[in-house]
Amino acid sequence: MIERRATVSGLVISVLAGTLAAQGLEPPAGGFKAGPVKVNGLLQGWFVSDQKPGARDGFSVRRAEIKLSGQVHPQVDWFVMIDPAKPLNIKTSAQGGSLTAAQADPKTMILKDAAIVVSGWGRLEGASLKVGQFKPPFGWEGLDSSAQLETVERAAQSAVLGWSDYRDIGALAAYRRGIWAVSLGAFNGEGPNSLDANRDKDAACKVEAEPLAGLHVGASAYHGHGKGARFLNERWGLEASWTRPPWSLKGEYAAGHGATSEAGSPGRRTAYGQAGWFFHPRLQAVARFDWWEPDTAAGGDIANETTAGLNWLIDGHRIKAQANYVVRQAERAKGYGILRIALQAGF
Numbered sequence: 001m002i003e004r005r006a007t008v009s010g011l012v013i014s015v016l017a018g019t020l021a022a023q024g025l026e027p028p029a030g031g032f033k034a035g036p037v038k039v040n041g042l043l044q045g046w047f048v049s050d051q052k053p054g055a056r057d058g059f060s061v062r063r064a065e066i067k068l069s070g071q072v073h074p075q076v077d078w079f080v081m082i083d084p085a086k087p088l089n090i091k092t093s094a095q096g097g098s099l100t101a102a103q104a105d106p107k108t109m110i111l112k113d114a115a116i117v118v119s120g121w122g123r124l125e126g127a128s129l130k131v132g133q134f135k136p137p138f139g140w141e142g143l144d145s146s147a148q149l150e151t152v153e154r155a156a157q158s159a160v161l162g163w164s165d166y167r168d169i170g171a172l173a174a175y176r177r178g179i180w181a182v183s184l185g186a187f188n189g190e191g192p193n194s195l196d197a198n199r200d201k202d203a204a205c206k207v208e209a210e211p212l213a214g215l216h217v218g219a220s221a222y223h224g225h226g227k228g229a230r231f232l233n234e235r236w237g238l239e240a241s242w243t244r245p246p247w248s249l250k251g252e253y254a255a256g257h258g259a260t261s262e263a264g265s266p267g268r269r270t271a272y273g274q275a276g277w278f279f280h281p282r283l284q285a286v287a288r289f290d291w292w293e294p295d296t297a298a299g300g301d302i303a304n305e306t307t308a309g310l311n312w313l314i315d316g317h318r319i320k321a322q323a324n325y326v327v328r329q330a331e332r333a334k335g336y337g338i339l340r341i342a343l344q345a346g347f
Contacts (some may be wrong), residue, residue: 026109035071042147042346049339052328062342063146065112075120081113106193112167120175130172135194137172137183137206138220139164140239148317150248150284151309152324152340155272156292157254161237163222163302164272180206187226189233196256200225202233203288214243222256232257232265246278267296284311286324303330318346 004312044063050056052227064085071077089105135143142155142164145192158165170187179325182205186195189202203225221236235256242249257265270292278284293302309324322342329335 012108028309036074037070038347039066040067040069041065042145042344044146044344046152046341047339047341051336053336065146065227067113077117077119079113079115079117080111082110083112084110087112093113095207100269107191109193112194124159126176128174130174131170133167133169134172135164136170136185136202136204136222137167137174138204138235139220139237139254140216140218140241140250141165146342147346150274150276150286150311151288151307152322152342155252155270155274155288155290156250156303156305157237157270157272160253160292161258161268161270161294163237163256163258168202169194169196172204179210182206216241237266248276250274252275266294266298269293269296282313284313285309285346286311303328320344 012327042065044064046060046062048058048060061087063083065081065083067079069079071078077093088110091103093101095101101204111133113134114130114136114209115130115291117129118129120127139157141149142158145188153159154165157163167186168189168191170185172183172185174183176180186201187204188196189200190197202222203222204222206220208216208218216239218239219237220239222234225235234255235258237252237254239252240250251271253269253271254265255269258268270290272290273289274286274288276284276286276336287308288307288309289304290307291302291304295301304339306329307324307329309322313323314320320343322340323337324340326338326340327335328338
């Protein structure tokens, strides 16, 4: 099944790439001088007070992202992003009390994004092909920039289940026309900074529409395998958002299987709803209810978070301060509170 899906997605990407080539990636008349390198950055400092027994309060540099981007042809762009604030984890193995191997965890390396984007023109205006390391097209909040979030932390779909807001290496074909946007990609399925461990490829697809001003709806799906292709790693999701200043609403639902344990592929579900209100041009109140079930077969492990927050947009989302108080509850554990405070500056 996965080989067939990977073949289909690979065929679509190959056809699009071939069509773009047929259109003619010719140098423009008079030649083209590569544009200047653009530098962007995002710095976030956090303070978290977790009332869970055994947890510790503390400050952290959550993000220190540096992004370089540029254009080498009217239809060819590139970008690279690193985050030196990511703590590097080293995996070790020992035998007989002696260290035998040490390897950096690829997920904790500082390289986040690195890709080349070829954009269509002529009859294929609105089409693009992206190759490199970037986020697979799944979900809504997870694909949004960290600088644009209305809450300090993302919802469980990304923060707990890891279904969105992560990187992988692959290729993505996208097309946008009118109110519609479609994305179809093939990925290694091994996560960031990792070569493929097998011949199979994971497939991801997303369809979006903006039928009315301020209204966004979308659906996405992902199919792959984990743990040596024995267990499914698949999910599907729905998303919707509506913005009419000073109000904003958004929500997502996702369900599937996550290949994260040798015990098999547990069925999982999650959903959240979020509302925002600008009661002052620079002050926004936010409320969110987030719910997830890590294993639908086990039962008794449903958890939820209720978040109340305040955002102070000093200079839009570029410079802002955020404060969230979260109440986390679970079926088999006592509830507790979490205070999250963040200050960010972007350029």
